[in-house]
Amino acid sequence: MRWLAQTVAISSVNVMSLGQRLGSSSVAVVGFAGVVAVFVAVLSIAEGFQRVMARGVSPDTALVLRAGSDTEMSSGLDLEHTRIIKDAPGVMRGSDGPVASAELFVIVDVPKRATGTDANVPLRGVEPAAFAVRKAVKIVEGRPFREGQNEVIAGRAAAREFAGLDVGNHLRWGDNVWEVVGLFSAGDSVYESEIWTDARVAQPAYRRTGFQSVYARLESPDAFQRFKDARTSDPRLDVEVKREDEYYEAQSQVLRTLVRTLGNVVALLMAVGATFGALNTMYSAVTERAREIATMRAIGFGAGSVVVSFVIEALCIALVGGVLGCLVVLPLNGLTTGTMNWQTFSHLAFAFRITPILMAWGVAFALLMGLVGGVPPALRAARARVAVALREL
Numbered sequence: 001m002r003w004l005a006q007t008v009a010i011s012s013v014n015v016m017s018l019g020q021r022l023g024s025s026s027v028a029v030v031g032f033a034g035v036v037a038v039f040v041a042v043l044s045i046a047e048g049f050q051r052v053m054a055r056g057v058s059p060d061t062a063l064v065l066r067a068g069s070d071t072e073m074s075s076g077l078d079l080e081h082t083r084i085i086k087d088a089p090g091v092m093r094g095s096d097g098p099v100a101s102a103e104l105f106v107i108v109d110v111p112k113r114a115t116g117t118d119a120n121v122p123l124r125g126v127e128p129a130a131f132a133v134r135k136a137v138k139i140v141e142g143r144p145f146r147e148g149q150n151e152v153i154a155g156r157a158a159a160r161e162f163a164g165l166d167v168g169n170h171l172r173w174g175d176n177v178w179e180v181v182g183l184f185s186a187g188d189s190v191y192e193s194e195i196w197t198d199a200r201v202a203q204p205a206y207r208r209t210g211f212q213s214v215y216a217r218l219e220s221p222d223a224f225q226r227f228k229d230a231r232t233s234d235p236r237l238d239v240e241v242k243r244e245d246e247y248y249e250a251q252s253q254v255l256r257t258l259v260r261t262l263g264n265v266v267a268l269l270m271a272v273g274a275t276f277g278a279l280n281t282m283y284s285a286v287t288e289r290a291r292e293i294a295t296m297r298a299i300g301f302g303a304g305s306v307v308v309s310f311v312i313e314a315l316c317i318a319l320v321g322g323v324l325g326c327l328v329v330l331p332l333n334g335l336t337t338g339t340m341n342w343q344t345f346s347h348l349a350f351a352f353r354i355t356p357i358l359m360a361w362g363v364a365f366a367l368l369m370g371l372v373g374g375v376p377p378a379l380r381a382a383r384a385r386v387a388v389a390l391r392e393l
Contacts, residue, residue, distance in 0.1 A: 032321025032369060036362040037329040039267040040354060046260050048353035050252050055189040059221040061133060061244035064214040072105040078210040081237055085214045090227035092217045094132060100216035101130035104202045108173040110162040121162060122194040125202030133217045142167040142182030147198050153182040155192035157349035160336055174205035190248060193349045314374025315367055322366025326359040
């Protein structure tokens with residue numbers, strides 16, 4: 001109890017005296033805030049990218065690709081194979097037959113609104129059942145494209161990010177001139193970064209006779225294994241079957257890993273500077289208060305209490321810096337931007353996502369820097385020779 005009382009007493013004095021060292025303390029706070037702001041901002045890119053890849057996809061939707069294909073870009077299925085896939089057990093049936101869509105996936109050049117430079121945007125040829133497979137897709141402006149016509153609908157995120165995708169515009173891709181007739185939402189999912197059209201129109205425009213994938217809505221998530229076993233064991237097919245949500249989770253892995261790695265490296269380098277700033281601040285505090293510390297030691301305050309009190313002071317500075325860094329970067333939340341998905345080489349629009357967990361990690365990172373920067377000066381304060389310091393009074 002005595003040690004605790006001493007620690008509380010010294011810590012209170014240290015914290016209350018921070019105002020007297022406002023200059024050096026502010027430098028440390030700004031250093032911590034800068035590191036946390038960069039750390040949280042970079043990781044919010046990975047968080048936003050992961051979120052857009054996970055939204056609007058479902059475990060009761062299966063994706064079929066050619067065996068050995070990692071993405072739709074590298075896959076290929078002929079017309080007969082897509083019919084066999086659609087007739088598999090476990091596929092939901094509607095009034096028009098199986099709720100499944102054979103699809104074409106190509107890349108078109110569309111200029112960015114911000115820079116005017118061309119970006120790779122997915123153009124997806126779909127069958128009518130695509131809207132029943134993806135329940136989140138809704139027309140929010142204009143109308144759906146008509147079958148057999150050179151018409152497209154653009155995802156809401158794509159229309160925000162890229163020029164020329166406003167309803168009524170005409171664009172040339174492949175051998176056709178296409179009219180934008182509508183915009184659609186898709187629950188903030190990856191599909192909102194795409195452009196959709198009738199697959200039967202896209203095939204001749206890009207000189208294709210087959211498809212690249214089949215999306216099938218299943219009777220339930222439990223029907224997936226039955227569907228997969230039926231198609232992978234069929235000697236007429238050489239295919240790979242995945243759940244839609246698992247496929248898009250894997251699609252985001254490369255970029256998330258890259259961003260998080262780079263973010264951690266940058267944050268670590270900046271953290272070194274911030275930690276040295278904290279060390280300088282705390283060493284200055286120890287030097288300025290050498291006689292005060294010696295006096296407390298002489299009247300019975302223990303070395304352990306001194307160490308803990310100075311560490312608490314460093315943690316308080318780090319906490320203020322960490323919270324400030326989170327507040328500075330918070331306006332980025334929801335800001336839309338775009339990046340390249342390196343697995344499909346297509347541009348994907350997404351929003352920065354600053355979550356409470358991410359901010360908690362930022363504050364924890366600041367506290368870790370404060371701990372590293374506070375312990376050495378605290379130990380120095382505790383080891384100071386009392387007699388020498390008192391002679392300076």
